[in-house]
Amino acid sequence: MKDLLKLKSSLAEEIENILNAQIKVEAHASALYLAMSSWCDDQGFDNAAAFFARQSDEERAHMLKLFKYVGDRGGRAISPEITNVPTDFESFRGVFEQTLEQEMFVTEQFNNIADVCMKSKDYVTFNFVQWFLEEQVEEEYVARRIIELFDVIGEQGTGQWEIDKHLVKVTFDEA
Amino acid sequence: MICPLANVEKVFDTEHGVVYQCSRQNCYWLEFQGTTTAFKISDLFLFKKRIDAIDIEAMLSESSRSYDFEIVMPFRTERCYLLNVSDILNLREILAGTKFMIQLNSEVKRCLRRGCVIA
Ligand SMILES: [Fe+2]
Ligand SMILES: [Fe+2]
Numbered sequence: 001m002k003d004l005l006k007l008k009s010s011l012a013e014e015i016e017n018i019l020n021a022q023i024k025v026e027a028h029a030s031a032l033y034l035a036m037s038s039w040c041d042d043q044g045f046d047n048a049a050a051f052f053a054r055q056s057d058e059e060r061a062h063m064l065k066l067f068k069y070v071g072d073r074g075g076r077a078i079s080p081e082i083t084n085v086p087t088d089f090e091s092f093r094g095v096f097e098q099t100l101e102q103e104m105f106v107t108e109q110f111n112n113i114a115d116v117c118m119k120s121k122d123y124v125t126f127n128f129v130q131w132f133l134e135e136q137v138e139e140e141y142v143a144r145r146i147i148e149l150f151d152v153i154g155e156q157g158t159g160q161w162e163i164d165k166h167l168v169k170v171t172f173d174e175a
Numbered sequence: 176m177i178c179p180l181a182n183v184e185k186v187f188d189t190e191h192g193v194v195y196q197c198s199r200q201n202c203y204w205l206e207f208q209g210t211t212t213a214f215k216i217s218d219l220f221l222f223k224k225r226i227d228a229i230d231i232e233a234m235l236s237e238s239s240r241s242y243d244f245e246i247v248m249p250f251r252t253e254r255c256y257l258l259n260v261s262d263i264l265n266l267r268e269i270l271a272g273t274k275f276m277i278q279l280n281s282e283v284k285r286c287l288r289r290g291c292v293i294a
Contacts (some may be wrong), residue, residue, distance in 0.1 A: 001184050002198035004216045005281040076217065 009074030015073040015122055018113050022081035023066045025109055029102055030059035031085045036099070039089050045164045048092070062132070069128055070173075093150045094159055100143035107136040126166040145170045187272035191265040203273070207266060210230040212254045216277070222249050223270040229263055 009016070028045040037052035091097050110132045117126035146167045153162045183195040183204065188257060192207035200214045214222060232241050244261065247256040258266065 001186070001196055001280050002201075003281050003284040004196065004198075004201055004203075006284070007201065007278055008216050 001117050007089060011070065011073045011075040011136060012120055012122065014120060015125055018116055019066055019070050019075070019125070020078045020080075022109055022113060023063050023077060024082075025081045025106060026059050026063035026066065027082050028085070029106065031058045032100075032102065033059060033086060035097050036089065037061070037084050039087075040092075040095065043092065045092060045160070046058065047164045047168045050169060052095075053128070055058060055124070060153045062135075067156060069125075073124075092163070093147070093155070096147050096150070100140065100147060103136065104141055105138065105141040107133070142170050146153075185264070187276045188191045189265065189269055194269060198275075204229065205269070208256070208262070208271065210254060212249075212252050214249070214252065216249055218249065219270075220274065222247075224272060225272060226263060226266050228240065229258075231260055231263060234260055 011019075033052045037049045037056060040046075040052060041049035058137035067077040089098070110129055113129050114126055114133065117123070117129065146163075149163045149166055149170075153159050153166065155163070183197050186194045186196050186203065188194070192205065193242045194206070196202075197204060197213075202215055203219050205212050205214060205219075220283040229245050234245065243259060245256075245258045247258060248254065249256075256262075256266075275276075
């Protein structure tokens with residue numbers, strides 16, 4: 001019997017499903033960072049608001065990168081439903097702690113995807129997710145460094161203003 | 176009815192229905208409830224998802240008449256399925272068997288391909 005399955009798609013169903021699940025995670029991250037941007041703006045943290053707006057765009061770009069890959073391999077990418085997006089956050093510091101938690105969660109997800117790819121011998125997708133794994137090193141680093149600013153500068157007096165001023169300077173050097 | 180020119184092979188059958196693959200048109204024919212319907216492979220799998228997602232428990236526990244049947248009209252077909260609980264179970268069995276056979280065939284083909292190249 002002719003193999004119509006492979007004519008349609010190079011992605012195993014399991015791989016297509018976990019990639020679609022990750023599309024949803026990235027879309028949710030994008031919505032979360034947009035909410036944080038709005039909150040920071042409301043609280044008067046201009047730079048943090050801009051930082052999270054940019055993060056939100058980046059997460060959407062991640063989502064689209066996965067989206068395109070699923071389609072390119074013959075799978076069906078699913079535009080996800082996003083729910084549970086918070087509108088309020090406890091504190092300036094808390095927002096960044098939640099960011100770090102979110103990024104560590106994403107890293108764990110990609111580790112898991114790489115693991116599934118390895119087990120099902122899909123080294124094409126395994127190779128594709130390497131880019132994301134590398135990206136996560138930067139994402140976690142930046143969040144962690146910004147949290148450290150809260151201790152280094154301190155939040156008393158004009159501290160929060162200083163933190164907001166300095167957090168844009170946190171960058172990641174690969175070398 | 177299946178196109179007489181079609182080059183069909185049986186994929187899976189039960190006493191309630193059967194699925195054929197047409198390797199000329201690259202599609203599947205589902206014979207069920209006395210009707211025959213063609214699906215592209217992705218549509219067939221979507222149809223399976225749709226049928227698997229029906230909440231049978233709700234159908235059984237709701238006493239209202241409108242819960243006795245589920246209406247399913249798959250896109251890109253002219254079919255309108257009116258399904259009661261036992262129809263749904265029968266259809267699930269056919270679609271699950273079909274999917275398994277399609278995947279098995281693909282796996283066998285993959286092994287054979289390897290054998291050809293290496294041997
Ligand atoms: Fe991301
Ligand atoms: Fe991220």
